[in-house]
Amino acid sequence: MPNHSETESVPLLRLSNVTKTFGSLRAVDNVSLDLEVGSVTCIVGPSGSGKSTLLRTVNMMDSLTGGAIFLNGQMIGHEVRKGYRVPVSSRVARRQIRNFGMVFQHFNLFPNFTALENVALGPSLVYNESNQKSQTAAREYLQQVGLESRANHYPSELSGGQQQRVAIARALATEPVNLFGSLAELRR
Ligand SMILES: Nc1ncnc2c1ncn2[C@@H]1O[C@H](COP(=O)(O)OP(=O)(O)OP(=O)(O)O)[C@@H](O)[C@H]1O
Ligand SMILES: [Mg+2]
Structure with missing residues (x-):
């Protein structure tokens, strides 16, 4: 698994062959992209094509089936231990998640809170x-x-x-x- 933390210029966010399946459905199929600081990127596609699922894998609301995500060169969500890729602890995951903000498609406001x-x-x-x-x-x-x-x-x-x-x-x-x-x- 490449780690970009030592290189001079790394993208802010790198998705590398990100895949997410639900049973036999490939909701996100091998997506790779780099986002730079200050850039605005739009993900466009038909309903059901995997846009929300892609975002949910980035902020760790959905686990990855394959691929890896790097924030400023550091892999997030997983780490390599003894040659195996394992999920990070919930403590580390909570810290990593703080770097993302998400406006949900249905807003998901708590109805009993102002x-x-x-x-x-x-x-x-x-x-x-x-x-x-x-x-x-x-x-x-x-x-x-x-x-x-x-x-x-x-x-x-x-x-x-x-x-x-x-x-x-x-x-x-x-x-x-x-x-x-x-x-x-x-x-x-
Ligand atoms: N938890 C889940 N279990 C099973 N299938 C799911 C789950 N979440 C999403 N899917 C399926 O994955 C596919 C991608 O869904 P996703 O919500 O990412 O689409 P979308 O591109 O955001 O669509 P829309 O434009 O309608 O919001 C769809 O076929 C959807 O039915
Ligand atoms: Mg959606």
Whole structure:
């Protein structure tokens, strides 16, 4: 398994022959691509062609059937031990996952939590932040997506687009863009 961490210039994210099967269905079939820092990439394809599954393998919501994923040159999700590829421990996986933010296709907001609580929940779980601190940050992210006036509304009281913006604020709130701090931590 190549490890790119020693080379001068490595892509931010490298997918190498990523495959995911569900029984006999090849949902993702041997996909390889490199993403560079600051680039925006769109994945386009017919319904059922594997776009969401590909993203789910990147943020470790689905296990890989084959291939490997590298973040800044370091393999994530798996490591090689005694010549065998094994999944990383759940502690390491949790740390690696922090580098990704995802807005879900159906938003997946918690219906019994307000917009503010939905956004604050991630940081308070991931970083053990106090309720007060995560709610203050959540308010700022809601403001960024133009929803500060809806902070205390439940998802059922929001329009589809507003729910989507809450989901975007939630994806930002765990600060996946704070990549280099996280990567330094990752390599320790
Ligand atoms: N957990 C699962 N178990 C079995 N099959 C699955 C599972 N998740 C997805 N699939 C199948 O994998 C294929 C790819 O699904 P995926 O959700 O990645 O498609 P998509 O490209 O995101 O589609 P859409 O544009 O409709 O959102 C589909 O045929 C789907 O039925
Ligand atoms: Mg999809």
